Amino acid sequence: MATGRTHRPATRSRGIPEATVARLPLYLRALTALSERSVPTVSSEELAAAAGVNSAKLRKDFSYLGSYGTRGVGYDVEYLVYQISRELGLTQDWPVVIVGIGNLGAALANYGGFASRGFRVAALIDADPAMAGKPVAGIPVQHTDELEKIIQDNGVSIGVIATPAGAAQQVCDRLVAAGVTSILNFAPTVLSVPDGVDVRKVDLSIELQILAFHEQRKAGEEAGAGTAQQAAAARSDAADQGPDGDVPAVMPA
Amino acid sequence: MATGRTHRPATRSRGIPEATVARLPLYLRALTALSERSVPTVSSEELAAAAGVNSAKLRKDFSYLGSYGTRGVGYDVEYLVYQISRELGLTQDWPVVIVGIGNLGAALANYGGFASRGFRVAALIDADPAMAGKPVAGIPVQHTDELEKIIQDNGVSIGVIATPAGAAQQVCDRLVAAGVTSILNFAPTVLSVPDGVDVRKVDLSIELQILAFHEQRKAGEEAGAGTAQQAAAARSDAADQGPDGDVPAVMPA
DNA sequence: ATGTGTGAAGTACTTCACAGCC
DNA sequence: GGCTGTGAAGTACTTCACACAT
Structure with missing residues (x-):
């Protein structure tokens, strides 16, 4: 029992990678917004941009769910909303x-x-x-x-x-x-x-500490010899929203 | 500019993997608790248990910071607190x-x-x-x-x-x-x-959706043919706190 | 023409297992 | 004898690049 270690040898619930599961809600949110604007179809490129990931990743993610797209066309928004909702278990209460x-x-x-x-x-x-x-x-x-x-x-x-x-x-x-x-x-x-x-x-404090780490690095690189090359290669994290696609979101009041 | 894609070719700020950075605050919290109890040293095994990770991972993580432990003994709590704080940039305001x-x-x-x-x-x-x-x-x-x-x-x-x-x-x-x-x-x-x-x-709602996904799987496996074997292998995620070590924490009022 | 779906290649992270120091 | 530090092996995830369906 203790701290409850667990090696999770191949937990992959049914073949869907955990990293993909963590992104499905992101896609769902973007799709819901499109749905509200009555957009009928999206390409992986457009949807990926709206969700803040790259399109290859998105297509790979969707490929774990099935072949819900149409080559040369894109994805049907409503249909995808339904499929992802179902996959996430959101069709139940x-x-x-x-x-x-x-x-x-x-x-x-x-x-x-x-x-x-x-x-x-x-x-x-x-x-x-x-x-x-x-x-x-x-x-x-x-x-x-x-x-x-x-x-x-x-x-x-x-x-x-x-x-x-x-x-x-x-x-x-x-x-x-x-x-x-x-x-x-x-x-x-x-x-x-x-x-x-x-x-x-x-955990708010953990997130802030991670930001502080990167912030510190930025300051250091600025000060340290600006090898131009180094400065250029510097930190280009930014988008892709948070050093690793994962993580979640609360909502303001 | 758009959604600001970025491929982050090898962002690794200075050699410390992002996954390690994300765990440093966890170690720091556990160490701070030990420090408050005036515990002078910890082994990787003990500290790992307190932080909810496994000891090999913790040792590897620390190895990116330097060799701050003593073989046969463990890590000096105060010293580690300082080193991690410094690495995270928490020694400044x-x-x-x-x-x-x-x-x-x-x-x-x-x-x-x-x-x-x-x-x-x-x-x-x-x-x-x-x-x-x-x-x-x-x-x-x-x-x-x-x-x-x-x-x-x-x-x-x-x-x-x-x-x-x-x-x-x-x-x-x-x-x-x-x-x-x-x-x-x-x-x-x-x-x-x-x-x-x-x-x-x-994002709260994303976290809940990820939980719902796993929750649904649990229910499904229960119902579906209980191949005993399948049921046993079922889901043993649990600890290791959240499918992937990452993620952070807010604080109640 | 256009955009999906996916093997294959590449990268990042984890875990093993043990040599080496205390 | 005990515990760290780390190469090497294993696993998970990402990105590439292109065949193929429309």
């Missing part, structure tokens, strides 16, 4: 609980991108008795004591932890014991979970 | 501005992990005139009109965007024009930036 209703928890509760994507905030839970009953984003906050009952009554399998770091592991254990098998963790802690439970982590 | 002071922006402003890690919230900026002057986390909110002046007066190079999606690109453009070269984007949009500017993205 996912009740979600948010535990820890501070500023962050409230921000998450208010996040509009939820309902639109198959997610439904089933309940807000907080340890502070003073919060109980107070509505946040139109949903009354419930006390932690009710956690197990809420999970079971609503058939919740996805939990969001937005508590302080000190409470996170305990909340996590209770969520898992009650039947939650996927956790999105905003607390700056490494959570231990049994096999079969997925944890994803979102 | 990074003034940061947060734009968009809704629930999320407020949550970020209140995040304690800031000051402790070399980051300082230099200013909070919001487009709503009604917010101007109101203190959030003890810092008075300033109006967007002041953005350029704030950036320049404080020498800010890192900006956090927590505005609604619609405002993000415009805010981003202004930040970049004013001199910001690293952006942490919480708005669910792909930002276009010129070369030399780093963008990292944090």
Whole structure:
């Protein structure tokens, strides 16, 4: 059990690479925008630009899902939206609980991108008795004591932890014991979970530290001998959004 | 300019792999905890467990920084804290501005992990005139009109965007024009930036969608022929925290 | 003509396994 | 004897480049 190592020898759920899965939501967002503008078809080049990746990667990604495009033409927007949604499991309804209703928890509760994507905030839970009953984003906050009952009554399998770091592991254990098998963790802690439970982590301070690292490099290169050549080769990261295609996004209030 | 593609031929800033950089903050956090408990040394095995990675990876990561361990003994906690902090550029002070002071922006402003890690919230900026002057986390909110002046007066190079999606690109453009070269984007949009500017993205809805994908697989495998073998091999992701070591974390209020 | 789908080549990251130092 | 540091092997992901369908 401990920190729950796991070697994941070839986890590839059914042949779709994890890196591809992480990009599908990006494509879906771009496609949804096109759909709203009633654009009927897109080329891999256009869609890739909108999603911030390169077109070869996008075509390869789609090839794992099937052959949904038409050579010489492109992809049918509506059809692709459906296929990706289905692949991601967004055609079904996912009740979600948010535990820890501070500023962050409230921000998450208010996040509009939820309902639109198959997610439904089933309940807000907080340890502070003073919060109980107070509505946040139109949903009354419930006390932690009710956690197990809420999970079971609503058939919740996805939990969001937005508590302080000190409470996170305990909340996590209770969520898992009650039947939650996927956790999105905003607390700056490494959570231990049994096999079969997925944890994803979102950590502001880590992101900032990564930015600081690159920022420092930029400053150094500027100062250090400007070998022109070196300066040119310097840092051209920029786009492709975040040093590695991965990573996710919250939503402002 | 467009979506600002970039092939980043061998960006590796100075030989440290991006994947390693992304883990340094994790190690740093674990080490800081050990330091607070006055633990003098750690083995790669122990530290790896605390950080949620495996020990071979950790040793390899550290080998990119130098030979800071002692064979047969382990790593000196204080010394490593210093070396990693320096490598990440945390020994200097990074003034940061947060734009968009809704629930999320407020949550970020209140995040304690800031000051402790070399980051300082230099200013909070919001487009709503009604917010101007109101203190959030003890810092008075300033109006967007002041953005350029704030950036320049404080020498800010890192900006956090927590505005609604619609405002993000415009805010981003202004930040970049004013001199910001690293952006942490919480708005669910792909930002276009010129070369030399780093963008990292944090997106709640993408994380949830990735969880939903795996959640769906779990359900499917349960139902589908339980080839015992298949069920056993099933999904053993779990720990290693989030399908790929990467990703970051916000902090609750 | 145009743009998809994909083997093949290239690159990045991880894990193994063990020599070498304490 | 214990634990680091690292070449070498293995795996995962990306990019190229072009055959092939429309």
